[in-house]
Amino acid sequence: MSTLANRLFPQRRTIMPGFGLTLGLTLTWLSLIVLLPLSALFIKTSEISFARFVDIVTSERTLHALQISFGLSLVAAVINMVFGALVVWVLVRYDFPLKRAVDALIDIPFALPTAVAGIALTALYAENGWIGSLLAPLGIKVAFTPLGILVALVFIGVPFVVRTVQPVLADLDKELEDAAASLGADRWQTIRRVILPAVWPALLTGFALAFARAVGEYGSVIFIAGNLPGISEIAPLLIVIRLEEFRYADATAIAAVMLVAAFIMLFIINRLQHWAESRGAR
DSSP states (O other): OHHHHHHHSOOOOOSSOOHHHHHHHHHHHHIIIIIHHHHHHHHHHTTSOHHHHHHHHTSHHHHHHHHHHHHHHHHHHHHHHHHHHHHHHHHHHOOOTTHHHHHHHTTHHHHSOHHHHHHHHHHHHSTTSTTHHHHGGGTOOOTTSHHHHHHHHHHHHHHHHHHHHHHHHHHSOHHHHHHHHHTTOOHHHHIIIIIHHHHHHHHHHHHHHHHHHHHTOOHHHHHHHOOOTTTTOOHHHHHHHHHHTTOHHHHHHHHHHHHHHHHHHHHHHHHHHHHHHHHHTO
């Protein structure tokens, strides 16, 4: 019977592993690296009562730290999405001297240790720094304020948007822009109706990646933030403080809230990306 089935439905043999093997390895790897640690976090959180959990996550210090982390991460991701798109446009559409050097500079936040980035930004934006000394007479203080946190989050998030959108824009046929111009469309109409629909899913992906990185950023932020409770304290730092105080329940509760909130935000962004792709396919 099996011989007859093989004759009727021959299977193509390849040197690559089959679906069953690769699926099993994928699920095993994801379970060990992702699902198991996340499950341990929620199991640890479930050891405290619901009333205690609510008291921890609704305390004034915790709420402010969560607001700082998620609020500034969202603002930084929006800034990176807008200005990252402009950087991509310049790199893809124009030729200029030292273009390759500028393109390579985009990847510096990827390779630079976060502590080094934090120290460098603090040195630049402190009141006696190169940039901070110019802003101080204007009454603008960056280092050791929430504005400094925003600067650090923008710095580490730029490459995610640029490297996500750049290949999509590079593959976009310029003849589509010429065709739109020949039909009477001006520059803004071409951008809005031709270019933006093509790169919008990639922009949302870059936005999601930049946001996710910013929410969990620690090393580059703690140096420039000042870490003042109720002013410039981020949620990851508060978790570390609670661990150092041996208040493990508090740390796991805050971490669980951050995980759930980040998952909800990424889910919403993913649905928007799917909606944008479906509209672009029409």
